[in-house]
Amino acid sequence: MIGFDLNLLLLYIVTVTVMIALPGPVMILVVSAGLSGGPRRALSTIAGTNAASLLLIALSALMVQGLLAIDEAYFNGIKLLGALYIGYVGWGLLRAVPFEGRPQSGGGVGGFGKGFMVAIANPKDIIFFASFFPQFIGIMPQPALSLVVLTLLWVALDFATLMVMFQLVRRLLRPVLQRALLRCSGVLLIVVALVGVAFAGRALWTTSG
Template identity: 50%
Template sequence: MDFSVYILYCVAVIVMIATPGPVMLLVAGAGLRGGYKKALHTIFGTNLASLVLIATSVLILKGFLNIASHWFDIIKILGCLYIAYLGMQIVREALSQTQQAHEISSQVQSSFKQGFLVGISNPKDIIFFASFFPQFTHVMHNLDQSLILLTLTWIVLDFATLSVVYFGFNALSKSKSYNKILLSCGAILLVVALYGIYSVWF
């Protein structure tokens, strides 16, 4: 086993997950609005999405699957539109102080389904598993063993990193800046979505 490659992979995974993006902000929003239970449901959803992307990457590596690049672009655009929708919901909740708005937003709180949809269409994750992930498949001499190790490592680091994100934002939720933090999460999601669409079309 090449420990230097494995450590580099672990660092890359942590940095990618912890870097502000749709998944991290979605988990943070869940933590701010619904506590760890909602955040955990979201993490489960994003983790399953990652496993689907890993499986797709493995099938491509082994020559069982050939996906045209324009299909990835379509998935990215649809994902960005969904991310923009979630961002608008969070912004609306942050700006509104009425019970009616709270009831509306509670229907779209982050959950397993939302976590999966954002994770499976997240441009950052698609790029990682399509181009970056295959570079570490030589961490062990056997390809199958390498894939198992890399996948299990991803699952553990994904849960650990996103849980830390939740606890960090949960501490912030007790401050007077709660609405501003929530508004920032929604606004950044909108920016990420718009940039994602722009990067695909231009």
């Protein structure tokens, strides 16, 4: 029987669930997509965020094995572009939400592509997979098997947590409050983008100097 560290496994599950449930660009986008386009739109957006997560996990595994090293200036440049894209998504969300009636459905909010781009540019995910994720590689004696288990758990927890949060918001909030939440979400994404641009820009200025 293959042994595993149960305490480390439970810590990973709790940590990932809390991290996903905390408000951030990905959570905001998924809930907004679901409110404007329904559960199918939310699932499509989550699929995009999961695809980005799998790419970040692969990069993290290469970094742990010493097969990949990312230049700090290049990394900060990626974060800057990501912050700008998050701001673009926030602005698009504000434009898609009317002050009366239902939000516009369709391609304006969420979807696989937007989910992927927001997740790949999300500083929270980048930091987690680059630094915190490798701490759980010892969950099993074989690192490769640990990586498979951690990845499958991430996908399952990501889909489950994001869908639960969307369903809670949809069932607990009346339409008028849903519109208000969508507008607030757009503003919050823009604020997150501005903060991200400021930090990434300062980091780029420091490294270039």
